[in-house]
Amino acid sequence: MDEQRRYDLVTRYTEEVVTDDELESLLEDSPSVYIGYAPTGEMHIGHFTTMRKLADFLRADLDVTVLIADLHAHLDSEKSPWDLLEARSEYYEEAIRGMIDATGADPDQISFVRGREFQLDEEYTMDMYRMAAETTVARAQRAGSEVVRESESPNLGGLIYSLMQSLDVKALDADIAYGGIDQRGIYMLGRELLPEHGHDAPVCLFAPLLSGLSGGKMSASDAASKVNLTDSPEEVEEKINDAYCPMGELEDNGVLEYLEYLVFPILDERGENFVVDRPEEYGGDLVYESYDQVAEDFVAEDLHPADLKGAAAAAISEVIDPVRERLTDQPELLAEAYPEKYD
RNA sequence: CCGCCCUUAGCUCAGACUGGUAGAGCAGUCGACUGUAGAUCGACUUGUCCCCCGUUCAAAUCGGGGAGGGCGGACCA
Incomplete structure (x- = not known):
């Protein structure tokens, strides 16, 4: 190399x-x-x-x-x-x-x-x-x-x-x-x-420390500010949907940061694209090969937060999926580590 | 070893002197408004008042004991 x-x-x-x-x-x-x-x-x-x-x-x-x-x-x-x-x-x-x-x-x-x-x-x-x-x-x-x-x-x-x-x-x-x-x-x-x-x-x-989903820094004590490894696709979807995500703004935008630092590097490794399902009335589906393209469209307000969120949630779930399964396949690990939560 | 202070909602605290089974702000939940969220309005929820015993018709509040935490003093051979 x-x-x-x-x-x-x-x-x-x-x-x-x-x-x-x-x-x-x-x-x-x-x-x-x-x-x-x-x-x-x-x-x-x-x-x-x-x-x-x-x-x-x-x-x-x-x-x-x-x-x-x-x-x-x-x-x-x-x-x-x-x-x-x-x-x-x-x-x-x-x-x-x-x-x-x-x-x-x-x-x-x-x-x-x-x-x-x-x-x-x-x-x-x-x-x-x-x-x-x-x-x-x-x-x-x-x-x-x-x-x-x-x-x-x-x-x-x-x-x-x-x-x-x-x-x-x-x-x-x-x-x-x-x-x-x-x-x-x-x-x-x-x-x-x-x-x-x-x-x-x-x-x-x-x-870098990523922004939390509720704006500001991610906080260990604020469950809604972060996606856990064990969150189900439904929980991920709900948290992403509830996330702070102002149209056109990159600042404090956890959803975009997750895409940049987690989703895209992995998609890139697999040679896959990021696909945004979008209703016809708003222009139809979008396909992105890089985070920069997403950011560009988002800043230009050609990509609406509501459309972005759905696609981001799905992509994040997919990335987390194998980790969650691995952990839930061994329930005793979490049960013993956090007995007050999982007993 | 001695003395003083603190412990009330998820968080920060008020209420205690002058007993009548609790309040504010923030957080949270839910609606309205936005094609998301936030902001803004509107509504709502939240408690072994650290524990035990006692006084009393009645104790977060008074008395005694205990636990946890903090501060200071003393001892300095």
């Missing part, structure tokens, strides 16, 4: 690359990339868009690791109870495998690691104590401010959280750290600290 193509694959659909020069020199070899997830709430379509990029990494011949950060899930305000960490980790791994599979990549080419497999090692622990001594409370707070739950009386765990995530890069020997742009603060701290701890500062790739 030529260098330009490889670089494009690695960087497409990202919000920011820190830094371009460093990435280019890394790509002269075959670097490793990792992404960490704290197994807290149920996974949703926002995770999926981030996850889909792992297929790009694999295609670009990178060594990909997914960290299931179980300890982090508890460290952040006990978002996951201690006793459920294992069950949620299992659910996360299975959901992630399903998503990778659905994007047309092979999950077996990815290494899955649990946090506790290495975060209790002596070297790791020693490094963490050293970092704790070297980092001010204010610095750690600032680093994690977009990730760790905010509270009037923050727990110590939220501070350690950022230090550990920095150390994960070293422990996993990752050249590239990938995550949502909300992770930026933590990885910038990591880039500062790691060179003092015997590891190169990682190159950082950040994914």
Whole structure:
């Protein structure tokens, strides 16, 4: 694969690359990339868009690791109870495998690691104590401010959280750290600290955070703002139909963002088009080969939100379909991970 | 170890001093208006008042005990 193509694959659909020069020199070899997830709430379509990029990494011949950060899930305000960490980790791994599979990549080419497999090692622990001594409370707070739950009386765990995530890069020997742009603060701290701890500062790739369906950012606590992996086609249709989607506007438009970052990349991989069924009175059906064409028509108001929504819902359902089936085929996974919801 | 404060709707809180089984804003639901949604109107819903015991005809409210959370002081060998 030529260098330009490889670089494009690695960087497409990202919000920011820190830094371009460093990435280019890394790509002269075959670097490793990792992404960490704290197994807290149920996974949703926002995770999926981030996850889909792992297929790009694999295609670009990178060594990909997914960290299931179980300890982090508890460290952040006990978002996951201690006793459920294992069950949620299992659910996360299975959901992630399903998503990778659905994007047309092979999950077996990815290494899955649990946090506790290495975060209790002596070297790791020693490094963490050293970092704790070297980092001010204010610095750690600032680093994690977009990730760790905010509270009037923050727990110590939220501070350690950022230090550990920095150390994960070293422990996993990752050249590239990938995550949502909300992770930026933590990885910038990591880039500062790691060179003092015997590891190169990682190159950082950040994914955009998608808009929620109710306008504004997607929120974990607002069920209507996101499509869950387990949502039925009917539920997807209802949520998309209820979504904030002003005619002609791309801003804060979750429906369009889902198309751009999730649906089109997958359709593209399959060589399929995006088809909009439209009543004759409004001009009949439309066929799109790229997201840019959709955006163009939408901005020109040649594509009405109501027509777009129907087609988007169908396309999103289709993408999610295999993941949902995979998860509902193993009901015990969700039941054990979220007993209060699925008992 | 000592002292003080807090706990009421999904969220933020009012009500407690002067007992009469609860309210606001936001959120949510449903209509109207738009070929979607939002905005805007209109209507509606929501509660072990942290738990236990006691006083009382009557306790979110008073008294005692307990739990959880916060703040401060003391100790500094």
